[in-house]
Amino acid sequence: MFSAATYTERRRQLASALPSGLIFLPGNGEAPMNYTDNVYPFRQDSNFRYFAGHNLPDLALTIDAGTGASRLWGNDISLDHVVWMGEQPSVADLAADCGAERGGTLDELSALLKKHATEVHFLPPYRADRKLYLAEHLGAAAGASEALVRAVIAQRSVKSSAELDEMELAVTTSLRMHAAAEAHAAPGQLEAEVAGLIEGIAISAGGRLSYPAIVTRNGHVLHNHYHGNVLRPGDLLLIDAGAETPSGYAGDLTRTFAVGKPMTEQQREIYDLVHATRIASIAALRPGITYRAVHDAAGRQIAAGLKDLGLMQGDPAEAAAAGAHALFMPHGLGHMIGLDVHDIEDLGEDLVGYDENHRRSTQFGTRSLRLGKELREGYVLTVEPGIYFIPALIDRWRAEGTCAAFINFAALEAYRDFGGIRLEDNVAITEQGHRVLGA
Template sequence: MFEIDIYRNRRKALKNKKLKGIALLPGNVESPMNCLDNTYHFRQDSTFLYFFGLDFPGLTGIIDFDNGKEYLFGNDVEIEDIIWMGPQVSLNENGQKVGIENTAPLSKLYDFINQAIKQGRKIHYTPPYRGENKLFLEKLLGISAIRIDEYASVELIKAIVDLRSIKEQVEIDEIEKACLTGYEMHVTAMKMAQPGIWEQKITGIIEGIANSGGGMVSFPVILTQNGETLHNHSHNNYLEEGKLMLTDAGAESSLHYASDFTRTVPVGGKFTQKQREIYEIVLAANNKARELTKPGVTYLSVHLAVAEVIASGLKELGLMKGDIKEAVKNGAHAIFFPHGLGHMMGLDVHDMEDLGQIYVGYDDETRPVDQFGTGYLRLGRKLQSGFVITNEPGIYFIPALIDKWQKEKINADFINFEKANEYRDFGGIRLEDDLLVTKEGSRILGKRVPIEPDEIESIVS
């Protein structure tokens, strides 16, 4: 964990948001795989980690906005626990590590909350994403688990998003560690991209690299020669000469900060002319996004500028036609680029989206666009120095989408469907870097994973 003052200052900053009542911040509990004693690898709730730093199950934090006190509730281990897990630090000692003086058994939390309810005090909590915590809050607050999200505190959500969006230097350092592991994962995958190799073999090896880096994968690995499926978690194919292998993967640091990279490489080490032409457009789009990323601009505007780069490049190849700005305005590019440019990243690979993506990715000034493609943009708001974001343009040829638009004559003024059908078996290309927004612009976090086509060919070969 970080130094004690990091957590003290974070809680102080939250109290300075001038909320009334108390913040109820449960950590996560163990989650069974197939029986109570056989659990998934434990992952602490990120908001709890941010304010309390303790990375083990069964804890709940309280921040009292009215009297300034902070509390940690949890149970000390018993002899049976020690037999299986070895000697454990007491709850009070753990509390002192992060500057919490008031600790008590979990049973006392029910008394504390009941008293607050009787006094008519506001109890702020964030929307739970795990069933165990939904039931826990139901028992604590008397609100049906089915309706628990309806009563989550928008005030608390906005306060937390405001604090966690700007990354401290210690957080940036952790993300850089995750990026180093991510770099090794991707270069290893590139070297293994040979005809006849089972996708699952490469996936398993790079997952092992993430684990050996001190954390785990930051999300389930996407590795496939069918890259036209955006989130393809099937790893059943054997790689074929002439195909493209898309790998979207990242790691967590030991403190759970994430990295998230995507690279697309030719199986066997040689791009075809078609593949290199499309690859160069995606690379130009990626570089353009980094060039435009700086404080004060909206990521929505960067996304749309990147869409114009993609549309312009595809027009040169005869896949699109007409006025480029009008094509993007009408969403014609989305047949080839049907997702958003990027998202926030930090303690979660999609940082804070458990709090409500609308609060993380947008603000009162910038609202989501209700249009296919751009409607999937997870981050559109005005950028600030200290944001960590992903930059991940792509071009995909999705046969079902081509068929639908051609049949319904969607954006027929801007798309050459005859030419598009020549690419039906192409797959997809996505190129993703992680960016830190700086005072002057932005920079790539970590050593940039090889991205130039000649370098890619050399590594795979």
């Protein structure tokens, strides 16, 4: 946790953004795996954690938008729970730790919410039990507060120096994970052995993985969480994995390397193109530039590089404008990152990544860009270009003649079993430009 003064100031800033009403930020409870007492590893709601700090279940925070008064609500544990869990801090102690007043029990909070239901501001729920709770206490027709959503997004998007320090820790641990994976991976191993190694490093650093790791020899499957393949000599192993710090901040890095032997010339050519695109994209980052512009430039660079390799043809700028490069990179260049690996997107992806002046594209590939608006000092984002050879997508485009003027489909036959390469870093936007996090 940060200091109590940090959370007090965050809540003061949030309260000042709304004219009146009661801001209600419920925390998560435990989630059973298969019976009540066998639960998944606990992860507190990020919005609650941002304003209250604690990573403990069954707590709630209220903020009076008019007065700024904050109260932490929860039940002190019973002696029976002490037997199983040991001594735990009281709710009064937890409230003091984050600079809030002690509210009442959760039953008392329920009564308060029902009494002031029409005056309560809350964020969109993403868990079924939260939806049921809100319907019961605030009415079936109750809707999330747009004013609160926009205020939280604006506040959480800009990272403080203390938050950046935490994100440096997250990326430092993430880099250790990737370095260990590259040193350890060898032909004959299961992908699962590498996945287990990197998760152990994340846990040993006091946190956990910030999202389920992608560790795969089939890098062309973008979100491949299967770890059952045996690694073969020369396989490209794509690892997309990040650590979460004890304070909850996320790292999100991707590296790709060949297992057990140097890359082939074919692999190295594609790798070098992805690497050059990553370097150029990072170099372009600064306040005021739109991330859509950086994404588009990356598309042109990939199209030009693939033309040099004989895989694309025609004018690279025209090819990228037509979306032809998306056959090889069907995702966006990056997204915001912070307490969430896709930061604040539970409040609405378009509200986080776009605004009134910058709208999401409908074009295949570019429509998957999660961040398109102007960058500001204090934003932290991922830069993750990739090139993939996806047989099913290639076959569909060839059969339908999609972007046929720009794609050399005959040359792609030699890459049918290539897989994919992605390289990803986390970058903070500074007053003058940018700073890559980690070593």
